[in-house]
Amino acid sequence: MKVILATSTAPFVHGGASLLVEWLEAALKERGHEVDTFHIPVDTHSDRLPAQLVGLRLWDFTGLGDRLIAVRTPSYLIKHHSKVVWFLHHHRPAYDLWATHPDVADDGAGREFRRMMFASDEAGLSEAHALFTNSQRVSDRLQKYNGLDSEVLYPPLGGDEQPTPGDTGDYLVYVSRVATHKRQLLAVEALALTQTPVRLTIGGSDGGSGESRRVRAAIERLGLQDRVDFDDTVVSDSEKNALISGSLGVVYIPEDEDSYGFVGLEAATAMKPLVTTTDSGGVLELVDHGVNGLVVAPRPAEIAQAFDTLWTDRVRAESMGAANRKKMEDLNISWDHVVERLLA
Template structure:
């Protein structure tokens, strides 16, 4: 089958939105399909978002392909008679974040009209799809709430789970992801000021926000945590990330209202490591079960510190939770053969 995998992108930003496209293309090729990968720029600002949607709408990839798989919005806007959507999130500033500090919609008639126009457009474009899959239940719930559309959950796997291994554990809890305010690495640093055990924290990742990097460095210095917290600012090479996770004590991934369980959770589970997350972290709660394959705590420094200490002080239970986390990957059917079958058979 000739398949176009289409997604929007942000230049020079790597992360889950890129990985899901790159890995899907590779697996489709391995399954014998012909694949064209198409990345398109997207401007979601109030001033340009409607022009962006129109430009996507006018694109034609149908004449040379048998199927189109749309990933990151607004790729779903493109017309195709055999369109399948693997929906990873809305343009959230016009949806669930519209009335929050993270939203960009003006609270007036013009702002509400823009928000409503985008939602109407999305609903019509998504309804054209032969099938709609989401990367989590939480995203599926948003689709139903805002667009009135049903979907099926299709959890995204790692490219190669076999690279991770169950190494001898050190005393580090690791956080490996982009350094961004909504990922809340600052909350993790603050938590380390309250731990009672010798547990350590390693934060690794790149950032497009230099002020947030400075904030993290200053927090470590202000709390005198130089011996407890290691900051590896910059994107880790893949083999270094694998060793970092596979030799850790446990993982922590505590974003605010995440769209999915997040690759850090899955990477830790692949290495037989449990993950600590928070009650308000969104999609992580679809994977993590408190006390069984990880810990779920209040999003406060003290509660996170207590969780870190639990990992360190009861290492036998930490090992058992890691084993359960690894089993959860299979329990949820998170594997590429299932993904490819669903996306090509719909």
């Protein structure tokens, strides 16, 4: 089959969505399909986004190739005779974050911008022959805000290197982009309340936001320099895999994440338990409390107790890690399944 992949991108930003498209392209080619990928630069600033949406809507690939797979907002505005969408998230400031983190004023012009985002999404998405999402949470938002049904299609890991099961170490690891909503600071504050000598390793860049300085200041303020290893740079795949493989468990406590995040899947691949919080969003679809990880309230004391639980009972930690791997298999998270559904 001749497949067109379309996704939006920001210059010099290479995040999870970019990796997902790379891995999907490789998975399609490995299964004998011809693929042409379009990375469309999109500036999501509210002053410039409307004109870009209009321009993107003028793209028409009808009659070219057998299938168009649109991945990231707003690439699904492209017209095609056989379009499917793997929807990752809305332009969230106009949707679920409107009341708390809007990117326009709540006035006439701002409300018109929001109405435009709804109308634009519904025009492009309603044309899809099939609509998939990366989590039940995102499917629920599509139904709530746009009245559209969708099928959850969990993204697998890709690439040549993935974590492997290793020995159980004395540290928990949190490898992710360092950002306020990823809440590395909360993990540090939790460690300060632990009753065991469990350690914490944090890896990831803040992209110039300054969040790393806040995390480092908290480590010093709480006297945790000897118990926290903080590498505030981009961690290579090999370094990340080694850290996860040798850890006691994996920490991932973002606030209201769209999907389970690749960190959660990497923990399952390495057979490590995952510590997360009740408000972490899509990651909760991957974790059953006490079975393959620990789900606690997003407060330092409760997170500290989870850290201590893994340290105190290594047998239980290893058992939850094994269950974490099985959970991934039970959810059928594989590229064979993804390709089969996207091309069905």
